[in-house]
Amino acid sequence: MSLLDKSLKRRDFLKGTAAAAAATAAFGLSGCSTGTAQDAGSDGAHVVASDTSILADAGEWMPIHCHQNCNQMCLNMGYVVDGVVVRQKTDDAREDSFDCPQQRGCLRGRSLRQQVYNADRIKYPMKRKSWQPGGGENAHGELRGKDEWERIGWDEALDLVVGELKRVYAEYGQDAVICNGWRWAPGSAMFPVIGGAVYDTETESFGCWAFQTEALGLYSWGDHPDIMMGPDKYDLPNADTIVLYGCNPAWAQHSSMYWLNNAKESGTGFVYVGPSYNVTAAQLGARWIRVRPGTDTAFLLAVIYEMIRLDGERGDIIDWDFVNERTVGFTPETMPEDATTDENYRDYILGAYDGTPKTPEWASEICGTPVEDITWYAELAAKDNKVIFFHSYAASRYLGAENLPQAFMTVSALGGHYGKSGHGSAAIYTWDAGDSGYRLIQHAGGEYAYIDNLVGSPGATGPNRCIEGNSWWSSLAEGKYLSTSEGPYDLGSGDDPTKLRANTPTYHAAREMPVNPRLMFATCSNFMQTRGNLPTAIEVMRAADTCISLEIKYSLTASFADIILPVATHWEGNDDESWGELCWPSPFGDGNGQKQRKDALLAWRPLVKPMYEAREEKRICRDIVERMGFDADDAYPKSNYDQWLGYFLGMRELSEDLSRWEPVITWTADDNRKHHANYPEQQGKISFDQFMADGSYVVRRSPDDRRNYIGYRDDKLRIGENGEVVVADTAWPRPSRSGKLEIYCQFKADNVNRTGLNSEPIKPYANYFVPNRGYQDTFADWDAKVKGAYPLQAYTPHYMRRAHTCYDNMTWTQEAFRNPVFMNAQDAEERGIEAGDTVVCYNDFGRMLRIAQPLQGMMPGTVGIPHGVRSLFDESDPAGIVDRGGSEQMLSDGQQSNYFPQVDGYNSLLIEIEKYDGEALVEDCDRGPFLAAGIDAEGTPAYVAEGMYEGKEA
Structure with missing residues (x-):
């Protein structure tokens, strides 16, 4: 028996899905206006039909891969009847409690049905009508974004793609092939094997917080800076005040509102810092500290000034024991051994080196914060107040915000808000939001390893093959770019003695590199819409010889392509040879493929058979590699199915006494036969089939759980090579050169100034400079x-x-x-x-x-x-x-x-x-879907598409 029902043959499936899709079509016909008779009738018909199916037990609830990049890791379930998802719900497998919470989805995940069955799905391989291979006038690039499309077969489409890749490599070399996609996407892993490409490297969500993270003594989990270092949810009520610096988790990390509301109900007060009083601040009744966009460093420097002044006047503001023992560079007595100047930070703040004391009056002119609010915030940060300082990365997604992380850290350090209950200083982001610390469920690796050789792919194409940050489109237009690091920014430093990792790359003097964008390849990325400088993007795309897009929907990037290859969603797969070609979605759909939170593992599997002529992305890329004459196993050594099973079966839960890692999933010989696998038997917490039925496994915790975490007090634990419990990162020393929090960081200054991009060197401490655009x-x-x-x-x-x-x-x-x-x-x-x-x-x-x-x-x-x-x-x-x-x-x-x-x-x-x-x-919900001209009939309703299965109308 397969995971997807074998009993339904393809011919019957097509008939059933056509009828079922017609029944479910009602959910997409209403526009922005609601309450009309037509709306009520169509919506009502669907509600009655799906309710009847559920009550009659006509289908099955299956766990959904919420496959987009919000990274909240929520559980959604789909009710599948005759191969069509007719209803969704979220987690109800257990009673909700703070100790063992339901993993509830948001309105986005619970609306995914409208995306999978959307009329804007790319249904077939398509070629732009006016485009012909070979470059030059045959490309008719001026019509990109305007042209009509024609349907072609897979063989023709792949022949065109491979033919153009071979031509461009032969005529121009790898500097003419531009890969637009996350490094762990299958398409990105393809290029090191077939001839190379030019990639991008950018901090995206993390802004300037990814700037020299480990050098300052902070911590990165992968490319996530300053994460996993706050207290977990059980310690939040122990704080008198929680500061949310630039945070809006009610919109961006909604799961954390459970933990924050619990703290509020326990008496914790809240402060919000930012340019607008957002919904999170309103929900928590937070005091609003106003700071203009991009001026946060000035604000924090004035806070530090006030902490110094107030401590001198009355004491008990700065935690001098913590400053002297756990930091370097604040005073002459705490300067690090590798300092090349005698400029300590306290004297800089007081104006000793530039003649400008960083007073509240100085800062208020820049940041717009009332002087009295700056003083109040400095008093709040005092050592005797139990304060947790949470930040998002939003305040650092500005030009010129490089010193914000160091300044933020310094405020927290001066008050000694590290390593104590009710205190903290760290990011609040995605699955880590408000419940920090190392994961209680981790992967054992080894024979269960589920990652292809994806992450390092840009470095494998040669040094300096990454265009950096905001300059992407302008560099492509100019035919050159400056490179300051041999690989992506987050691959880490090669200077082993420094113990620096992740977000502290080794920079070199900027090198000018050539680029000649003849072939643009988009994979797992709507890069025209997500990168700045869109007017220049239009020019670059229209000037290229060939643009190829692997897409699910008719995105802006797809509309500017010449060849579009339809990609199946993570809802689609087949493990039944009698039905048709075997296929399984990639585990890497939401960025890194990991479907878990700190204490929860989420199940997912395909819900329906592949729709239209869409194919799984790795399968498409394997075909391209093989047609190019290379071995696809070099790029993709494991199948998606093996990765999927290996991911779940390799998961281990940390025991309550911290002594061992125990399997989460029970796996038997019968499971191997049933699922066509060959993994070792193991006794876990839940059977594989029950895990899939429930949709998740959640660790039951308590306030007295030894696994509860406080950052900078508790070591981080991980799985050792033999499955044992080992320390992954000590609370102290920190990963900086000094082993402390570096208020003065010589490595930061030396490393960054090596690029030569700015005639005014950056200081080793968080000095103020005028942003390039502010x-x-x-x-x-x-x-x-x-x-x-x-x-x-x-x-x-x-x-x-x-x-x-x-x-x-x-x-x-x-x-x-x-x-x-x-x-x-x-x-x-x-x-x-x-x-x-x-x-x-x-x-x-x-x-x-x-x-x-x-x-x-x-x-x-x-x-x-x-x-x-x-x-x-x-x-x-x-x-x-x-x-x-x-x-x-x-x-x-x-x-x-x-x-x-x-x-x-x-x-x-x-x-x-x-x-x-x-x-x-007009409201965009009244505008209708974006459709491929020449393929999709004009006026097609948003969620009813002709030809969903073999030309039949759904």
Whole structure:
């Protein structure tokens, strides 16, 4: 018996799915307006039909791979009837409790049915009608994004792809092949085998917090900086106050609200720092400390000044024991041995070296924070107050924010808020949000290893083959780029004696490298929509010889391709030879394939057979490798099915007494026969079949559990080579050169200044410098405070409606969360803008439209543009393209940060907003799906597509 029902033959399956899909079609027909008779009737019909199926036990609940990149790791279940998912639910396998919580999904994951069955699915291999291979005029690149499409077969499509790869390699070499995709995506692993490519390296979500992480004495889990170092959920109520610095977990890490609300109910107070009073702050009743976008370093320097002043006046602010024992560089007496200057940080803050004391008055002019709030925050950070300082990475996704992490660390260190119950300082991010510490469920590796040789792939194509950060599109347009590191930024330092890892690469003097973008290959990435400088992206894509896209949906990047290869979702697979070709989805769908939280392991498996002519991505890439004349096993040594089973069977739970790692999944000889495997038998906590039926396994914990964690007090534990419990990272010493928290970090300065990108060297401590694009640039005359042409600072918050560009094609989420631009109410009034008005957001780089939503809870001069929307270009205006979809990427260029070239300055947007005098926008949920012209019939409803199975109408 297979995991997917063998009893249903393909012919019967096609008939059944056509009928079932027609029954489920009702869920996509309603637009933004609700309550009409038609809406009620169609929705009601679906509810009745799916309820009847569930009550009649006509199908089966199966665990869903929530396969997009929000990284919340939630559980969703799909009810499958005759090969179609007719209903979804979330975790109900156990009673919900704080000790053993349900792993509940959000509105995005619970709407996934609308993505899998969306009309914008890429159904067949397609070729752009006006394109022909060979480059030159045959490409007709000027029609990319406008042209019609024609359906072709898989053999023809793969022949075209391979033919163009061979031609471009022969004529131009690897510098002409551009790979746009995460390094662990199957497509990225292909290029080191077939001839190489130019990749990108950027910090993405992590901003400048990934800047020299270990050098400062902080910790990275993979490429996640300053994570796993806060207290876990049981210690949050022990804090008097929790600071949320730039955090909005109610939208970005919703699972953490359980832990934070529990702390609130226990009496813990909250403080929120940022440019807008967001929904998390409102839910928790937080005090709002206003700080303008990108000015956080100035704010924190003034806080440090006040801590010094207040401690001198009355004492009991700075924890001198902690500073002297656990840090270096704050005073002359604590300078590190490798210091090349005698500049200590306390004297810098007091103005000894630049003549500018970092007073609240100095900072307030820059950051906009009232002087009294800066003083209050300094008092809050005092050593006798039990405070946990949580930060997201949002405040560091700015140009010129390189010193923010070191300044943030310094405030926490001066108050001694490390290594004690009720204290803490760390990131709050994805699965680690609010429940920090090492994972209680870990993978044993060895014979269960589930990772292909994916992560290091860019380095295998040769040194310096990565374009860095914001400069991606401008470098491709110019045909050259500067490289400061031989590999991606997060592959770690080769300087073993320093013990530095992950987010501390070894830099070298910047090298100019050639690039000639003839063939653009997009895999597991909607890179046109997710990287800044979209106007230049359009030019680069239209100038290339060939653009290839492996896609699930008709994204912006796919619409600019010449060949589109349809990729199956993680809901689709087949392990039944009698049905058709065997296939299994890759475990790497959500970025790294890991479906777990600290104390929970989530199940998933394919729910339905492959739809249309879509194929699994690794299978597509294996075909390309083999047609290129190479061995596909060199790129993909394990099958997806083996990776999938090995992932779950290799999971081990740490025993309550911390003495051993025990299998989570029970596996028997019968399981090997049933699942066509050959893994060792083992006794675990739950059988494999029960695990799949429940959808998850959750470690039951308690307040007295020895596994509970406090950062910088407890060592991190992991599985040893023989399955034993070993220390992965000691609480002390830290991974820095000194083994302490480095308020003065010589390695940071030496390493970064080696690039030569900035004529003014960065200091070993968190000094202030004017960002390359920041608040000061909103003025035509800073001294006279005369505003310039672009007086508004725009940043790009995460939004509940989508995860980056994923989920944004689902009507349910579109209806629940519109697509606004948030702006200060006074700024809107001064411009004659009211809620609901169509406005144009613009600067020298581009223009886009959104619907205005003025708010009182925004600082004057600030704008929030929820990021990730799908662009809709209007090219009729001779003044340039207007994006009626409203992408924030229209408003940026290739400007790099002051010192850290790999950072993406997503939030460093300077703009103006005006009421739009052209055709007003309609709500995007009323706009209809994005369809491939010439393939999909115009007017196709959003979730009913012709030809879902072999030409039959669903």
